[in-house]
Amino acid sequence: MLMTKKQFQDSIRARNPMNVWFLGKKIENLTAFPPLAASFNAISKVYELAQRPAWKDLITVKSHLNGEDVSIYNAPLRSAEDANRKTRAARALAEVIGCCTHRCTGSEAFAGLGPACYDMDHDLGTHYFERFMTFLDYVQKHDLTCTVTVTDVKGLRTLPPHAQPDKDMYVHVDEIRDDGIVISGFKCNQTGILFAHEIVIVPTTNMKPEDKDFAVACAVPADSPGITFVLGRTPQDKRFFEVNDDIEGIDLGKKYADHQALVYFDKVFVPNDRVFLCGEVKYVGRLLSYFTAVHRLTAGGCKAGGCSALCGAASLIADMIGVQKAGHIRTKLTEMSMTAETVYGLSLASGVEGFQHPSGFWIPNPLMSHTCKYTCTKIPFDAVRYARDILAGFGETAPSEMDMRSAGVGSICQRAFNPGNPDYTALDRLRASRFIEHMVRGSNWTAMALHGGGNQEASTVMARMYTDWDYVKELVKVAAGIEKDTAKAEEFLDSIGKRKGRICNYGDLPKIDKN
Numbered sequence: 001m002l003m004t005k006k007q008f009q010d011s012i013r014a015r016n017p018m019n020v021w022f023l024g025k026k027i028e029n030l031t032a033f034p035p036l037a038a039s040f041n042a043i044s045k046v047y048e049l050a051q052r053p054a055w056k057d058l059i060t061v062k063s064h065l066n067g068e069d070v071s072i073y074n075a076p077l078r079s080a081e082d083a084n085r086k087t088r089a090a091r092a093l094a095e096v097i098g099c100c101t102h103r104c105t106g107s108e109a110f111a112g113l114g115p116a117c118y119d120m121d122h123d124l125g126t127h128y129f130e131r132f133m134t135f136l137d138y139v140q141k142h143d144l145t146c147t148v149t150v151t152d153v154k155g156l157r158t159l160p161p162h163a164q165p166d167k168d169m170y171v172h173v174d175e176i177r178d179d180g181i182v183i184s185g186f187k188c189n190q191t192g193i194l195f196a197h198e199i200v201i202v203p204t205t206n207m208k209p210e211d212k213d214f215a216v217a218c219a220v221p222a223d224s225p226g227i228t229f230v231l232g233r234t235p236q237d238k239r240f241f242e243v244n245d246d247i248e249g250i251d252l253g254k255k256y257a258d259h260q261a262l263v264y265f266d267k268v269f270v271p272n273d274r275v276f277l278c279g280e281v282k283y284v285g286r287l288l289s290y291f292t293a294v295h296r297l298t299a300g301g302c303k304a305g306g307c308s309a310l311c312g313a314a315s316l317i318a319d320m321i322g323v324q325k326a327g328h329i330r331t332k333l334t335e336m337s338m339t340a341e342t343v344y345g346l347s348l349a350s351g352v353e354g355f356q357h358p359s360g361f362w363i364p365n366p367l368m369s370h371t372c373k374y375t376c377t378k379i380p381f382d383a384v385r386y387a388r389d390i391l392a393g394f395g396e397t398a399p400s401e402m403d404m405r406s407a408g409v410g411s412i413c414q415r416a417f418n419p420g421n422p423d424y425t426a427l428d429r430l431r432a433s434r435f436i437e438h439m440v441r442g443s444n445w446t447a448m449a450l451h452g453g454g455n456q457e458a459s460t461v462m463a464r465m466y467t468d469w470d471y472v473k474e475l476v477k478v479a480a481g482i483e484k485d486t487a488k489a490e491e492f493l494d495s496i497g498k499r500k501g502r503i504c505n506y507g508d509l510p511k512i513d514k515n
Helices: 005-013 035-048 053-059 081-098 104-124 126-144 211-212 237-242 280-323 326-354 366-376 380-398 401-405 410-415 426-442 446-450 455-468 469-479 484-497
Strands: 021-022 058-064 068-069 146-149 172-177 179-193 196-203 216-221 226-230 260-271 275-278
Touching: 005 035, 035 053, 035 081, 035 196, 035 237, 053 058, 053 081, 053 366, 053 446, 068 484, 081 280, 081 326, 104 126, 104 146, 104 275, 104 280, 126 146, 172 196, 179 216, 179 275, 211 280, 216 260, 226 446, 275 280, 280 366, 280 380, 280 426, 280 446, 280 455, 326 366, 366 455, 380 426, 380 446, 401 410, 401 426, 410 446, 469 484
Parallel strands: 021 226, 146 196
Antiparallel strands: 058 068, 172 179, 179 260, 196 216, 216 275, 226 260
16 A cells, blocks of 8 residues: 555654664654754655656556555566656656655665575575565555665775674674574665665675675664664755744755665664575675666666756756856756756666566666666766856855845845846745755765766676677677688677677576567
């Protein structure tokens, strides 16, 4: 059953007390804590939109498990159409809230765990897939928000997990009991985790046999005993305390945002039915391959929506101050729009060019997906630079809303910041200016463009792995006459037609329909 906005908010308030800290103090009430208000608004908005008929086909689907309408964030991709729906939803939601939806990473953990669990059951005779699908059915029926913890803090990067002086640098299994496991360790960069119902834990990197204790994937309720959270800072976090009856909160930029936290699992118990990988180091890389193919597809849709919103704000500023017809302004705005379309197109293409796993899960084309994420680490920053350029220096250093409204200097500030356009006031200009400031330096949007879903090098490594280097070299051998065996050359020409333009090498992924 899909939850309403109110039901979601009530469910978060009903959780057990959590050990959450910020600026050296414990947060007693997360939903009433000012620096988390915009984040709570954002995820609440996602639940609200799921109830609107105009959004239903975009962000809900029929579950293949129970036949009910469920959030796309709780439904595995089962076709190219599903993959494209995820991209379109990511873009549309980013255009509305301009930040992370808080639910995407959980859905991508499901996308990786499903086929990986299936593979382990097939090869090893385990029962992980049944466990996982039972858990997924539970999540769907209760419309829960799930987040995934991927990034371990890693300690000294030259040492593998088992050689770290402090074992907690990677989440690991402390104890295996008859009824479950006990885990400990750090995870960082966890977006939206404080308003999640469930935390899904997966490894962060390939592992060797010596790292067996660190090869663990499981799920725990966010309010489980033994978990400590430390809320990360943003340049705007203290501005939330300024909002009151006299101050609208314009300096926040917008009413939606996300949050990140450091997480410490201190001997947290996980029952067997929530353990999906435990010691099977051979399958860690495969799990991450499945996971990142979907995770990095989503980045294109998400960043396309953010770029569109940023382009809109810059265009609005140009209208306000009368420079909208200047040639260089029009060129910059058009390039911003094209940036959005570039990453959006890559995301859609990776979904269409994917393949069906025997489990029924749809895996996006990994080469295109990682290319999409790599592009997201680069060209959105041109859009950021253009937005700040169009905003101009006075927009960057604008007086605060409190100064604009003050009895002492309010009239002076508003006269100075008046855009000169009768359709807009000084406060309207401040709203648009702060929106841009929030996107480009006040929030974590740019950090997520660079690091969310993996940084530039991580995408490059995966793209290199999935590029069929033998194939592209053979293209030239045949085209240039280097290949002297005519029959072999003709056979290769036929293979080009069968590949339909794909140069992706799916690697050692087993039993996959690549057509």
